[in-house]
Amino acid sequence: MAEDFIPFEGTKTEQYEYVLAQIEALCMAESNAIANMANICAVLREQFPWFWIGFYLVDTAANNLVLGPFQGPLACTRIPFGKGVCGTAWKRNETVVVPDVTQFEGHIACSSLSQSEIVVPLRRNGAVWAILDIDSEHLNTFDETDTQYLGRIADMII
Numbered sequence: 001m002a003e004d005f006i007p008f009e010g011t012k013t014e015q016y017e018y019v020l021a022q023i024e025a026l027c028m029a030e031s032n033a034i035a036n037m038a039n040i041c042a043v044l045r046e047q048f049p050w051f052w053i054g055f056y057l058v059d060t061a062a063n064n065l066v067l068g069p070f071q072g073p074l075a076c077t078r079i080p081f082g083k084g085v086c087g088t089a090w091k092r093n094e095t096v097v098v099p100d101v102t103q104f105e106g107h108i109a110c111s112s113l114s115q116s117e118i119v120v121p122l123r124r125n126g127a128v129w130a131i132l133d134i135d136s137e138h139l140n141t142f143d144e145t146d147t148q149y150l151g152r153i154a155d156m157i158i
């Protein structure tokens, strides 16, 4: 039986350390990636004031990303390879931080409320098989701390 989650007050690093312990425990207890993605969205949603948190899964046959588990408002279901911030992170096989979405050419606006964004790849044998996408209603929300911790979280999903 899962324990209730109580949000932690502190610096961004302290908040990440707190959720990391929870997420580590979740991922060790369950091997199903989709189940873990769903709970990771929930844990992040409880702790951080972000607008949208979710995963997209690589659909190799269609050469696009298809919407996976998420928390937040309705979102685009498919994103082509190389398109938008998500498709770009997939193509580059690296984390993409966008401080202001209006300055990112090709940004796909699932909601006009989103102002900044981070997209982190999930890899299997070095190849991207999914991405974690987080949107904020504020500018400049994500930095190197988010890149490091969300990268660690992404690596826990295998």
Ligand code: SME
Pocket: 052, 075, 076, 079, 083, 084, 085, 086, 087, 106, 107, 108, 109, 110, 111, 114, 117, 133, 135
């Ligand atoms: N903004 C993303 C699309 C996904 S939504 O933000 C949920 C992009 O440009 O790829």
